[in-house]
Amino acid sequence: MGTFQIDFGGAANKRIVGIDLGTTNSLVAYLDGVTPKVIPTPEGDRLVPSIVSYTDEGVFVAGEAARGLQIQRPERTVYSVKRLMGRGVDDVRDDLKLLPFQIAEGSESVIRLDLGGKLVTPPEVSAQVLLELKRNAEAHLGEEITQAVITVPAYFNDAQRQATKDAGRLAGLEVLRLVNEPTAASLAYGLDKRKEGIVAVYDLGGGTFDISILRLQEGIFEVLATNGDTRLGGDDIDERLMAIALEDIATEWGENLSGNLEAVQTIRRAVIEAKHQLSTLPKVAISVRYGGRVYQRELTRELFEQLIQDIVERTLQPCREAMRDANLTPEQIDEVVLVGGSTRIPLVRKAVEALFKTKPHTELNPDEVVALGAAVQAAILSGDVQDQLLLDVTPLSLGIETMGGVVTKLIHRNSTIPASATETFTTSVDGQKNVLIHVLQGERELVKDCRSLARFDLKDIDPLPAGMTRIEVRFLIDANGILSVTARDLRTGRQQSVEVKPSYGLTDEQVEQMIRESFERAEEDFAARQVREARVEADNILSAVEKARANAAWFDLSEEERAAVDAALNGLQMAYHSEDHRLILDQIEKLDAATRTLAESMMNSAVRQALKGTKI
Amino acid sequence: MSELRILGEQAPAEHPHCWRCGNGPAHEHAEPVSLFCQFCNTLQPPVADYFSFFDLPRHLSLDLAELQRKFYALSRLLHPDRYTRAAERERRYSLEATAILNDGYRVLRDPVERAEYVLREAGFDIGEQRTRDVPPELLEEVFEFNMALDELKSGDETVVPQLMESRASFVSLLAEIDRELDAHFAEHDGAAGREARRAVLERIRKILNRRRYIRNLVAEVDRQLTAQGA
Structure with missing residues (x-):
């Protein structure tokens, strides 16, 4: 409270943000006074999906907008690219069974993904996610952001780290530090708590697993040992569930959908949804609607746990090795911190508790804690936090x-x-x-x-x-x-x-070449992006209005009101293919205004329905 | 990847002037050598000697708690995190100094590595090639041990109890050697004069060779037993 800030300008006190560049989701955070905070997107989301799509217009979109294209344009939409960072094509044969991407020729030392003819490397894809985060941070903080701390799995090797740094450079960010994810989490966890003792951080994310054991003493966070597996995470669980769904469908519909990208993405969404629900419910229904047909099956938590038992067990050996390297027994571990979305799975929590003989901490949001820690590390680098220091280790000899x-x-x-x-x-x-x-x-x-x-x-x-x-x-x-x-x-x-x-x-030359090219294309890209974003927004409102026209509230409107909506609808459809984003946005606004009464009356009837206790 | 930097710029034998403020001498020649200029407090090219770096006497017995305390204190002063916004040259010294700090802490906190470091710095050859010479008093036991190992490798698991027995005897030998080392460390630290210290170091070198030899035997039996799934 009451900090008096003086802006000296220049690089001396430029803000440094903390970024968690995840397999599934990415976040950007900063230190607000003494509290690390996640920066939301303009839409208010805290997580940005680590998804990038190369649109028909020839531009990249990232985050939620790209997620929207995952089913329509699966061949041009990349997810889980973190699994490909710093690898050659021979390394990722197994991963590519999970990821439906086209790999271009000559991918031995750097993978080149073929997105409908556009060739991109994993660092370029990640750079698009970073750009999205950078823009969100700039919009939220009202200043230019050029410096960042980015987190990586502790078990990332040199090439994977370098690829992450390259991604930052391509996004116009000076990466002042790469911080290991579990270590970053410990920073967020140990902040302002004056914690002392031995802490184990168990981090099971979308694509990677890390375990780090630290000694916390007088503000020093000393990593004693780290271990992990850079290809183990929630993706592997999704894969198990998908295999079951695809097999069921093959039997029920007599059709093998595994080569159908669009269907596969639809099923993927459904099984992930089911997986999430199983963390709180004893059983769920997996439901897939595709090509006018519906597939449904029940999945109990019991069966789910049987399916993923070996995946969870694969995380335990690295934990034992880390304890051995740190020369510690489970009894000497004072606290265990859980990080990563996959640690919401009850079986994972049970396994961790049994191994370390202590109940793990779950009070911090496992999706956000790494980004919050990155923000703390950013503040350490800027000098805003002085009493804490991270001493990390190299994971590999x-x-x-x-x-x-x-x-x-x-x-x-x-x-x-x-x-x-x-x-x-x-x-x-x-x-x-x-x-x-x-x-x-x-x-x-x-x-x-x-x-x-x-x-x-x-x-x-x-x-x-x-x-x-x-x-x-x-x-x-x-x-x-x-x-x-x-x-x-x-x-x-x-x-x-x-x-x-x-x-x-x-190589450095390749990265510089890419940066030059992106500058040359920046203006063009910016215009195309604005059009693209306007169209995404238009799609949303068009489909919402389309749905509303089937609602009872539509028929309660007066003749004139309905005519006004139809006129505005028509106007937006006409403007949709324009290359001027302002025209599209203009029509969106008009349609929005014309449908206000309709929206209100739908809302009211929804509330009435809800009060009656009837599901709508 | 791996951008190339000009590192390892050696601290001059005499470091008369601070690279930043030009005042000199940046620090007194007498130990302890300060890491920072006594006039402007700027980080100087670091010295590579671990004992001077930690401002510790050149002793083989060290107080590990004190070593850790110094390690933390120096980390706070030197770590690259503290120099993000410093001049390029000071950032480089910070990286250099922290690498020496970390390498030094790793070496000094382990008694064997510490002793090997002191031996090396004193000009002793501690090469691995000597590990092939079997300590004479162990000749017979090692001969039988190797026979048993060969039999295990060819699939004869009846030798496992014999191997385990040898292993246990090697382990207790190691404990004995460590006690012997401790005594020699104390003798070294208390010795008056360079010649007296060198004489003790020569004995320590022999003990370390023996120790390394026995450790390798234990490692080998562990490896073979794991390989056999025993």
Whole structure:
């Protein structure tokens, strides 16, 4: 209360927002005084669906607008793209069974999705979600937003982190920090509570699972160990339910709909709805209406729990490993915090409670806690919060390839970051001018079982007899969990040039090229977007009026009133295909005005009906 | 990915002047070496030595609670989160310094890594190649142990009890070695003069080699037993 704010202008005190870029939903938050707050969309929603659609008009829409196109334009609408970030096509064969996207040729190191002829990479898709959040934040706060903290799964590797950072750059955001999601959650949870002790954060989201164990002491949030699975989440549960529905339908209707994108999306919606309801109800009805036919089946929580038992169990092993790495027993864990929508499932809560022998905290909204924590971290970076500090770790060991395809570890997993390691290399052939260093991430012994990060080429080495040159290479993981490599010739003391060849992901040049292109197209895109948004709004009101015309209230209207509505309806339909968004918005307003009496009388009769206790 | 930065800029042997305000010496030459300029309080290129960094005497026995307290206090001062809006150069020093802080904390809090660090800094060779030399007093036991391991690998599970027995004896040997190490640490810290300390370090090096050898035996039996699903 009573904070007196002075605007010095410039970058010195620009606001930094916190963003949770989720598999299913994304949120943006900021610190309002001392309280982190989620920024709602102009429509008042707090969650923005992480869905992006490339429209017929040739523009991207994201969030709720894209969700609206998921059934109409499934081949151009991308969801769960987080599963594809920082991966090559060979990594995601299993994921692609779940995700009905067309992959373009040449997707070995960066996946290119084919949206009806438009090729996009996962960072570009994520950038559209980030842009949507950026716009919402700018509209809400009334200022330009250019800096952000973005959260990533703790178990994300270097390439996945870099891809997330690239997405930020493409959206015009300087990503000041990537924060691990469970750690961010602990920040929101531990804020202003003066918490001390050992806390486990169990984070089961739409597509990823993380477990982090932290020590909270005097405002320091020290991560002791982290573990997880970057392809385990609510999506896998949806997949189970869909398989059942598709099989039932195949039997009942004699038709296999699994190749029908539109039908699949309709069924997906229905099973997700059922899944959500099962968190509070003992049984639900799955109901799918498609092509004039109706499929219905009952699903009990008991059966649901049997179906997902093994998915829930897959989360427990990483928890045990994290405890082992932190050198802790379940009895030493003081508190457990649940994060991610999938932790609403009663079976998940039961399993977590049984493992840690303590009742997990559920008072914070599991969908929002990560974004709130990101906002706290943003305030730490801006200097607005000074008494708290996060000390995070790298989730995976970092090593280099040595003789015989073996990985020599340089920085071990669960090392506090920033972390570094130094290694000296030499030449093996007379006159050798470069040394290639293959850097990998992972816990296994052999190169083939670890994840290739990049090849670093030490170039322009002075040609000397074998073994004479000594080059000291320094590997440094920064506070974002991203690696950089520098090298020095020990004989000359000179900085050694290093060329980086990332195994997965975009090069800096590619990202810059994309940014340039997006600037060139920005104006065009903006106009097209406004038209697109106006049409979405028009669609909504047109279908609402269409429905209302079947309502009893319609016939209570006077002749003139009905004529006025029809005229306005006609006007909007005429304006609909105009390329001028103002024309469309104008007609929407007129139709809105003409239907006011109708809307009121429908509302009144609905209230009357409700008071009578009859369902409408 | 992985943008390239010019890192590892070495702190000059003498660091007479602050890079920002130009006043010098930025800090006294006598230890402890301050991380910040004594005039303008700007972060200086960090020193790489863990003991100076933590402002601790070069001892092998450390008070771990004190080490943690210092780690937290230094983290608050040095972490990149505190330098988001600082000059590029100070941001770089913050990253460098925090990496050294974290690496140092990891090494110093573990007695074995701490001792290996002191040995390395004192010019001792602690290479892994020495782990192949079987400590003479263990020759016979290790020979039989390896025979049993081979039999296990070829599927003979009757050797499991024998292996478990060997394992237990190795583990108790390790505990004994750790007590031996503790005694040597104290002796090192109390030794007067460089030569006396080096003599103790030489003994510690041998103990560590033995320790590493036995640890590898335990790790190997664990790996084989897991592989056999026993």
